[in-house]
Amino acid sequence: MKSAVETLNPTRVRLTVEVPFEELKDSLDAAYKKINQQVTVKGFRKGKIPARVIDQRFGRGAVLEEAVNDALPKFYTDAVNEGELNVLGQPEVDITELKDGELLAFTAEVDIRPVIEIPDYSGIEVTVDSIEVSDEDVDKSVEQLRDRFASTNPVERAAAEGDVVTIDLEAKADGEVLPDGVATGVQYTIGSGELLDGIDEAVTGLEAGGEATFTSELKGGAAEGKAAEVTVKVTQVAARELPELDDEFAQMASEFDTLDELKADSRKRLESSKQYDQATQAQERVLDELLKLAEVPIPEKLLAEEINTRKHNLEHHQLGQMGLDLAKYLEIQGKTEEEFDAETKEQAEKGIKTQFILDELVNKEKLNVNQEELTEHLMRRAQSSGMSPDQFAQAVVEGGQVPMLVGEVARGKALAVVVEAAKVTDTNGEIVDLDDEDDDEAAETVEAADSTEAVEADTKAEDKAEEKADKNEA
Structure with a gap:
């Protein structure tokens, strides 16, 4: 086998490969054997059909096609290794010549990893953010921990931002209650933004037993993306109470004894x-x-x-x-x-x-x-x-x-x-x-x-x- 490499651009080459016909012998034998297992000819047992009969009945071209398809990957790989190429992806192969008993020639265009010159990186200089932790950062972190240990207690007053309300919801579209548009006993923290747009305004100012209706675009369910008329009823208003920031809190919320x-x-x-x-x-x-x-x-x-x-x-x-x-x-x-x-x-x-x-x-x-x-x-x-x-x-x-x-x-x-x-x-x-x-x-x-x-x-x-x-x- 002879091969040559032509560089088309820094990331693509064309391989030109010529294979003497005798190097196809193994693939030709495999092709006859495969066809033997696939066809039947009267007078011959399956798998025992002579090569000349297969050529006469099915054509030498079919055998050559099968043999070339079998051999191409090996010859292509040999050419890649001979050229010491670092190929990327699959090649585009074109058979340029196939002379029975003489020669197989083909070209293969394929992408390759480009040759890269590693630059002198010793002079690289960059600036990054400094590590500064302020008292405010610490207070914010502790406050977030404190918030996780907040308790809620029912109150008899109008709901305000930060309160946890228990609500029932009913959503209608085109005047009909949606199949998945009813929910009861939902707990929602006013101002969290975790439910529907417009719900904060609707429930703020309502006491237990209060009811309001607003229009909102549904964020999920069968009518996702549609505008719906939502009725919300408040069944309970609870105020969130934060624990005192003291040593007792530190012992409750962490492994430490003091704040x-x-x-x-x-x-x-x-x-x-x-x-x-x-x-x-x-x-x-x-x-x-x-x-x-x-x-x-x-x-x-x-x-x-x-x-x-x-x-x-x-x-x-x-x-x-x-x-x-x-x-x-x-x-x-x-x-x-x-x-x-x-x-x-x-x-x-x-x-x-x-x-x-x-x-x-x-x-x-x-x-x-x-x-x-x-x-x-x-x-x-x-x-x-x-x-x-x-x-x-x-x-x-x-x-x-x-x-x-x-x-x-x-x-x-x-x-x-x-x-x-x-x-x-x-x-x-x-x-x-x-x-x-x-x-x-x-x-x-x-x-x-x-x-x-x-x-x-x-x-x-x-x-x-x-x-x-x-x-x-x-």
Whole structure:
């Protein structure tokens, strides 16, 4: 076999392959054997039809077609390996010559990973938010905890904002009560915005036994999106009472004995959270600067597939779980379809560039992923998917997603190398030391830029788990 590689552009090549006919012998034998099992000829036992009879009865062309289809993948793979190509996706194959007994010639056009020159990233400088926790931040955190321990007591007065009212609801559309438009004994906190638009105004000022009618667009049910006439009746008004902020509250709401200890712990937690956010911000900004420095051509076909995959994942997985369609999502986001398409393309381009350049950096720095790193990453991914580590691991293995997870960790380690070499300062001008940050956090940043693989891995893992659960039930 002879092959040659022609570079069409930085991300696409054409392979020209010539195969001597004798190299088709195994595939020709396999073709005759396959046809033998599929056809019957009077006078011959099934599977024992001579090759010359098959040629006469069914045509030599049918045998050659079967043999070529069988042999092409091997010859294509051999040509790819000979050319040391890193191919992407499926090739477009064209048979240019097929001379029985003499020669098979074909061309294959395919996208390849571009050759990327890793830029000098030692001069990257970024600025991130400083870690500042104010007394107000601590007070807000403690107040949120206090709010969770609030109690409610019935009162004999008109309902006001912050009160918890028990209500009965009846929704009508076109004068008819909707099949799913009646609810009783619903508890609602006035001002929370958790029910229908207009309900806060309707119930505010009502006492137990009071009733009001208002018009609102239904957010769910059979008449979702329609304007309905809603009658609300208040059956109870209860005031929320917050516990006193003292040592007794600290003992009730935490493991601490005093309020001062509780506040100190809240400050520590807020600082830790802001430190994590700062590290993530540094990684994101360093990655953006790295992408600006590198020339990364993108295969058009790969970009189109990436855009379609992102749209599919959003519509059929993320939005589906929230009970939304794309139109409703765009309405909530205040975006046009054109704006959404432009953003999706931009995100897809960034994701591909991120993967290409970090993979190249993995190879250049000879970065490896050990079992402990992979296990830690897998456990974090399992937690985010809502599955147990064992379930997620088994589903990942069965779905063939292990290489994908290894790639995520490796790219995270590559990004960590770049971050370590960069100069990171906060808004106060202080140098930020990120040496203690986990490589797995960098992997999260990589996932955020290249979310398609992450969503696909989680989706396939969940699908595998569901399939297994269905089989067990059966």
